Amino acid sequence: MSAPPRTEAVAASREPSARGAGLRRLWAAxxxxxxxxxxxxxxxxxxxxGLLAPFDPSQPVGAPYAPPSPGIxxxxxxxxxxxxxxxxxxxxYLAWMAPTSAVLAVAIGAAVGLAAAxxxxxxxxxxxxxxxVVLAFPGILLTLLFVAVFGPLPWxxxxxxxxxxxxxxxxxxxxxxxxxxGREYVQWAKAVGMPSATILRTELLPNVSSPxxxxxxxxxMWAVGILASMSFIGYGIQPxxxxxxxxxxxxxxxxxxxxxxxxAPVVMIVVYTVSGNLIAEGAARVIARTEGRAE
Amino acid sequence: MTATLEVADLTIVRDxxxxxxxxxxxxxxxxxxxxxxxxxxxxxxxTVALGLLAFARPGAxxxxxxxxxxxxxxxxxxGGELRDARRRLAAYVAQDPATALNPALALRTQLLxxxxxxxxxxLDRIRRVLRTVGLPADDAFLRRKPRxxxxxxxxxxxxxxxxxxxxxxxVLDEPTTGLDVSTQAKVLALVKQLCADEGIAxxxxxxxxxxxxxxxxxxxxxxxxxxxxxxxxxxxxxxxxHPYSRAxxxxxxxxxxxxxxxxxxGRAPGVGERDAGCVFRARCDFATxxxxxxxxxxxxxxxxxxxxxxxxxxxxxxxxxxxxxRPERPGLVCRPAVLEAEGIDAHYGERQVxxxxxxxLEPGRCLAxxxxxxxxxxTxxxCLIGLHEQYEGRLRLxxxxxxxxxRARPAAARRELQYVFQNPFGSLNPRRTVxxxxxxxxxxxxSDGRRTGAxxxxxxxxxxxxxxxxxRYPAELSGGQRQRVAIARxxxxxxxxxxxxxVTSALDVSVQxxxxxxxxxxxxxxxxxxxxxxxLAIVRSIADSVVVLSEGHVVERGETAAVLDRPSHPYTQGLxxxxxxxxxxxx
Numbered sequence: 076m077s078a079p080p081r082t083e084a085v086a087a088s089r090e091p092s093a094r095g096a097g098l099r100r101l102w103a104a105x106x107x108x109x110x111x112x113x114x115x116x117x118x119x120x121x122x123x124x125g126l127l128a129p130f131d132p133s134q135p136v137g138a139p140y141a142p143p144s145p146g147i148x149x150x151x152x153x154x155x156x157x158x159x160x161x162x163x164x165x166x167x168y169l170a171w172m173a174p175t176s177a178v179l180a181v182a183i184g185a186a187v188g189l190a191a192a193x194x195x196x197x198x199x200x201x202x203x204x205x206x207x208v209v210l211a212f213p214g215i216l217l218t219l220l221f222v223a224v225f226g227p228l229p230w231x232x233x234x235x236x237x238x239x240x241x242x243x244x245x246x247x248x249x250x251x252x253x254x255x256x257g258r259e260y261v262q263w264a265k266a267v268g269m270p271s272a273t274i275l276r277t278e279l280l281p282n283v284s285s286p287x288x289x290x291x292x293x294x295x296m297w298a299v300g301i302l303a304s305m306s307f308i309g310y311g312i313q314p315x316x317x318x319x320x321x322x323x324x325x326x327x328x329x330x331x332x333x334x335x336x337x338x339a340p341v342v343m344i345v346v347y348t349v350s351g352n353l354i355a356e357g358a359a360r361v362i363a364r365t366e367g368r369a370e
Numbered sequence: 371m372t373a374t375l376e377v378a379d380l381t382i383v384r385d386x387x388x389x390x391x392x393x394x395x396x397x398x399x400x401x402x403x404x405x406x407x408x409x410x411x412x413x414x415x416x417t418v419a420l421g422l423l424a425f426a427r428p429g430a431x432x433x434x435x436x437x438x439x440x441x442x443x444x445x446x447x448x449g450g451e452l453r454d455a456r457r458r459l460a461a462y463v464a465q466d467p468a469t470a471l472n473p474a475l476a477l478r479t480q481l482l483x484x485x486x487x488x489x490x491x492x493l494d495r496i497r498r499v500l501r502t503v504g505l506p507a508d509d510a511f512l513r514r515k516p517r518x519x520x521x522x523x524x525x526x527x528x529x530x531x532x533x534x535x536x537x538x539x540x541v542l543d544e545p546t547t548g549l550d551v552s553t554q555a556k557v558l559a560l561v562k563q564l565c566a567d568e569g570i571a572x573x574x575x576x577x578x579x580x581x582x583x584x585x586x587x588x589x590x591x592x593x594x595x596x597x598x599x600x601x602x603x604x605x606x607x608x609x610x611x612h613p614y615s616r617a618x619x620x621x622x623x624x625x626x627x628x629x630x631x632x633x634x635x636g637r638a639p640g641v642g643e644r645d646a647g648c649v650f651r652a653r654c655d656f657a658t659x660x661x662x663x664x665x666x667x668x669x670x671x672x673x674x675x676x677x678x679x680x681x682x683x684x685x686x687x688x689x690x691x692x693x694x695x696r697p698e699r700p701g702l703v704c705r706p707a708v709l710e711a712e713g714i715d716a717h718y719g720e721r722q723v724x725x726x727x728x729x730x731l732e733p734g735r736c737l738a739x740x741x742x743x744x745x746x747x748x749t750x751x752x753c754l755i756g757l758h759e760q761y762e763g764r765l766r767l768x769x770x771x772x773x774x775x776x777r778a779r780p781a782a783a784r785r786e787l788q789y790v791f792q793n794p795f796g797s798l799n800p801r802r803t804v805x806x807x808x809x810x811x812x813x814x815x816x817s818d819g820r821r822t823g824a825x826x827x828x829x830x831x832x833x834x835x836x837x838x839x840x841x842r843y844p845a846e847l848s849g850g851q852r853q854r855v856a857i858a859r860x861x862x863x864x865x866x867x868x869x870x871x872x873v874t875s876a877l878d879v880s881v882q883x884x885x886x887x888x889x890x891x892x893x894x895x896x897x898x899x900x901x902x903x904x905x906l907a908i909v910r911s912i913a914d915s916v917v918v919l920s921e922g923h924v925v926e927r928g929e930t931a932a933v934l935d936r937p938s939h940p941y942t943q944g945l946x947x948x949x950x951x952x953x954x955x956x957x
Contacts, residue, residue: 259791260799260807266755266776267814267863268784277810281801 101288106357110292113350117343118174121166128160132317140333152326152336162339165317169347172229172302176236177295177351183237184244185287189275191245192252203249206242214239214301222310232311236301240294251286252279285362292355296348303344319344373398373438374571375422375539380435382414382421389642391417391430393595399539401569404562406586406603408579408618410878411849412638414595419543419575423460424452440538457484461532465544467524471516477527478512484535499530502567503560521743522553526560533564540565541573546581550742550904551948558585558950577878579622580950583607588673591615594639594649597667600675607952611674611681613654621883623907625934625949631911633884637848648678656680706769707732708898709754709787709867714763716749716922723749724761724922731867731898736890738913738930739902740945746922747902748792751871754900755789768866785815788860792872794852798844798859804830805840808859815863829862830855833888850881857888867898874908886912906949910934918942 101107129146130136135155136147143150149158191202218235225231255261256279264274305311306320314321319340326336375398382392392414399405409415417430424444426432437444439459447455464470472480478496485492497507503526505511516524525545532540542561546554562585565572576582582589582603589606591599591614599612610616620632636653648654648661660679667677678684707730716724723746731737741747752758754765756776765772767786773779791797798807808826817825827837833854844852853873860868870889874882890912893899901912909916909930916933918926918941926939937943 259793259797262757263789263791263797263859264810266757266784266789267811268776268779268781269810269814277802278799282799284801 098284098288101285101358101361104357104361106353106360108357110350110353110355110357113346113353114295117166117347117350118170120163120343121170124163124166128157128163130157130160132156132161132164133315140329140336142333143335149335149339150333152322152333153329158322158333158336158339161317161322162319162343165319165322165340166343166347168229168312168316168318169299169302169320169344172233172236173295173298173347176233176240176298176302177291179233180237180240180294180298181244181287181291184241184290185248185280185283187241187245188248188250189252189279189283192249192256193271193275193279199249202245206245209238210242218305218310222305227305227311227313229312232302232305235305236298239301240297244290244294247286247290248283251283255279255282258282285358289355289358289362292351292353292358295351296355299344299348299351372400374401374403374440374569375399375573376436376438377422378436378438380418380421380437381433382417382426382430383433384641385429385431387642388433390433390644391595391641392421394435395590395597396435397590397597397600399571399573401538401571402566403588404565404572404574404586406582406589407573407575407592408577408582408589409592410577410618410638410880412594412640413592415575415577415592416543417595418592419462419541419573422539422541422573423456423462457535459538461535461537461540463525463528463532463540463542463545465547467521467528467545468516470528471524471531473516476513476515480516481512481527481531481534484531496530496534499534502564503527503530504556505530520553522549522556525549525553525557529557529560529564533568533570536568537570539571539573541575543575544577545574547576547578551950552742552944554581555948555950561585578950579618579879580952583952584950591618594644595641596649596677597675598650598677600673602672602674605672605674609685611670611676611685612650612678613656613680613684614650616684616687617653617655618879619952621880622952623883623886623905623911625906625910625946625951628910628931631883631886633887634880637850656684705732705734707766708768709772709900710764710766711754712764712766714750714753714761716746716753716758716761718749718760722922724753727763727917727919727922727924729900729917729924729927731900733866733898734893734896735914736893736899736901736912738909738916739900739919740904740906740909740916741919742904742945744921745919747904747919748871750919751789751869751900751902755787755869756784757789781815785863786866787869788863788865788867789869790853790856790860790871790873793876794849794856795876797856798852800844802843803840804835804842804844804847804855807844807855808840808862811859811863825862829858832861832892833858834884848881850877850885853877853881853885854888857885857892861892865897867900868892869900869902871902872904873901875903875905882908906934906946907951918945 133156136157137151137155139151139153139155141147141151147157149162152158152161187202187206191199221231221235261274261278264278302311303320306318307324309324312318312321314325322340323337330337378396380392380395381390383390395418407415407418420426421432422437424432424437432445435445442455442459444452444455481496482492485495500507505523505526519527546557549557558581561572564570574582574585586603588600588602590597591612593614599615606615610619617634621634623629623631634653639649646664648665651657651661665677665679667675669675709731712728714724714727715722727750729737739747739750749758753761756774756779759775761774765774767783772783776784805826808829809822812822812825826840830837830840835851835854835858847855874885877885886908889899903909913930915928916930917924918939920941926933926937926942933942934946937946
């Protein structure tokens with residue numbers, strides 16, 4: 076015996092946002108919009124920046140740790156290479172590896188989370204305990220082990236990041252899907268015999284799209300962080316390639332003499348991370364507002 | 371009589387656009403008096419309830435007026451003074467006691483919270499109040515946590531908490547809505563007695579006219595944020611003078627007489643959708659050009675207030691429902707049952723919830739399954755549709771053996787058995803348009819893709835929803851519209867049997883009336899229906915035969931008239947005795 080519907084008056088007063096529900100409402104939030112624009116800008120910078128580089132990123136152009144001078148706007152690094160050219164070149168790895176790992180992690184994590192929530196029982200136990208095991212295993216150890224065996228291959232790094240991120244995504248999506256599965260429209264779909272795969276795709280997935288978007292933003296941030304740290308400890312992209320994380324590591328001894336060699340790549344990593352943060356945070360706020368209003 | 375509570379021109383607006391949620395409400399209340407506030411969803415009655423405590427939900431703001439309790443104007447106070455005045459003068463009982471009580475604290479702690487005298491005296495007071503509300507008052511009971519109590523006990527604790535500090539005014543917001551009729555009867559008696567004994571002025575907010583008629587001395591009828599009629603309870607029931615009050619009364623089903631129900635056409639205006647004219651004009655049978663101007667609230671003899679220019683004509687009309695009794699359908703013995711259930715035993719984990727239940731559904735007849743919460747009535751309907759897993763028994767559809775779970779059933783059987791859920795807000799996928807929800811069902815049963823659009827439109831027309839709404843999302847529809855769409859989705863599959871689980875319990879009475887009439891029409895067209903409900907009045911208006919469930923056992927069954935007129939089992943008799951009825955009306 077449920078309460079009379081208090082939300083009815085609100086619902087009836089024509090919500091313009093109901094159409095194209097999830098994503099459109101997210102895009103309407105300024106934070107999300109800024110985040111996406113920033114992400115697009117950094118990505119474009121990372122891929123196309125190399126074309127604008129004044130020098131070859133792997134050839135010395137002056138003395139090591141030279142301060143900025145006309146033509147060499149950001150000075151040189153520990154081997155005398157142009158910092159500006161290296162920054163312009165150095166985002167390419169991160170710019171494809173981070174989003175790829177984030178998207179893969181969210182896709183796999185969502186599949187695992189939805190399956191666990193939908194079937195419950197032993198499927199749930201098996202999947203989620205497996206996730207716990209992954210979560211319990213220190214990611215850094217895993218990285219050291221695999222990179223030591225196979226070498227720092229880009230696809231291996233992506234795989235390692237994905238493995239590290241999937242359990243978190245799976246947990247969140249499982250949590251978001253559980254209440255949806257209790258809803259009557261999912262019960263109805265089961266009763267009329269809709270195939271499970273269709274229920275997952277058409278009834279469940281669209282109704283967890285908002286948390287999914289938050290996850291994408293959060294996991295992008297994480298992926299950037301993990302990849303940059305891998306480079307920093309020397310298990311990521313290898314010298315002499317230009318890479319933001321690697322540059323921080325290479326030039327940190329000269330921080331006192333030529334701070335720009337460290338600061339420039341750090342700023343780029345920060346901007347990249349903030350874009351993910353903005354998307355996640357903005358999406359989370361929209362969801363909180365929506366849930367506060369509806370049902 | 372000096373007023374305990376005096377409300378003058380209380381106005382509450384929506385922050386976003388200053389639209390009025392409650393528009394200039396005024397009334398006064400004496401000690402020991404109970405004032406009912408009735409209205410449907412969106413009428414602003416819950417906003418009023420909170421406003422009387424000088425509180426507004428986030429997104430709303432009290433824009434003006436006075437709420438004076440014992441000479442203190444709550445709206446003029448701020449911060450600590452307001453909190454102190456609230457504690458001394460007013461108390462609030464919320465709809466859902468489970469969320470109103472802190473689950474982590476013992477009852478003793480919660481009851482003591484609002485008292486500031488010496489501990490021994492306080493404890494004394496608590497024990498006395500607990501005995502008044504009919505609960506044990508020993509230490510063991512006081513050490514209990516809320517979750518160790520039943521819903522009815524929790525609500526009594528909430529009421530005890532409200533009165534323990536001797537407030538002058540108590541505001542009750544739908545306190546019995548989630549309770550069974552027998553518990554409701556006890557809570558209502560308790561409220562009446564407490565107010566009389568302790569001289570508390572009470573505001574009783576409810577959507578249920580029968581409840582308000584039982585408990586209140588006077589009633590405020592609210593519509594679209596306005597007071598449309600303020601009237602002594604007897605006078606409201608005997609001779610409503612506002613067209614809305616009259617329409618509301620005509621929509622209430624009766625457990626005593628089988629009637630055709632009269633829905634109110636159209637839908638209630640949302641906040642910010644009101645114009646300068648009479649707020650009820652668009653749905654009113656009496657509307658004239660004079661209603662284009664907002665009618666004043668006329669004071670009439672007997673302390674009555676009515677906001678209608680044609681009140682005299684409204685009152686002169688007799689109640690229409692008296693003439694339109696619905697004939698009972700004779701049992702069609704010649705027609706074989708569509709769905710037969712035999713010896714259903716169902717479990718939830720270790721606990722058995724249904725014991726050897728059998729029933730038959732015949733085409734063109736409606737079988738009601740009645741019982742209180744926990745009687746297993748919803749489990750029974752979930753067994754029939756195949757969503758409940760843990761049960762045994764035999765099902766036959768059209769004489770053929772029917773597998774127990776939905777997964778094991780052939781597509782034809784899944785199409786012929788359809789289900790409508792209780793909660794209209796959850797029964798449609800919010801990310802699908804209405805049309806797409808219906809089309810999804812059709813695709814499953816291999817309907818011709820080119821015909822889908824036409825079938826969807828046809829199904830919507832059958833439930834009196836414009837086919838244009840097929841493009842809308844559920845969030846754009848009202849509760850009643852959503853429930854109709856859910857019925858349309860079932861109908862599109864061309865079912866032989868429709869299982870309805872409390873489909874009207876989340877709806878307003880006027881909307882409930884229209885859904886009941888719709889379903890009755892479908893039954894008359896030859897559909898077999900199982901209607902699960904706790905409300906005997908609805909049983910009377912829709913069902914041809916009835917099965918009474920108590921704790922998983924069928925305790926009584928038979929034709930509706932026979933069971934409700936001459937119940938043979940004590941459980942049914944008790945259920946009937948506790949069902950509130952609008953007193954018989956002159957007419």
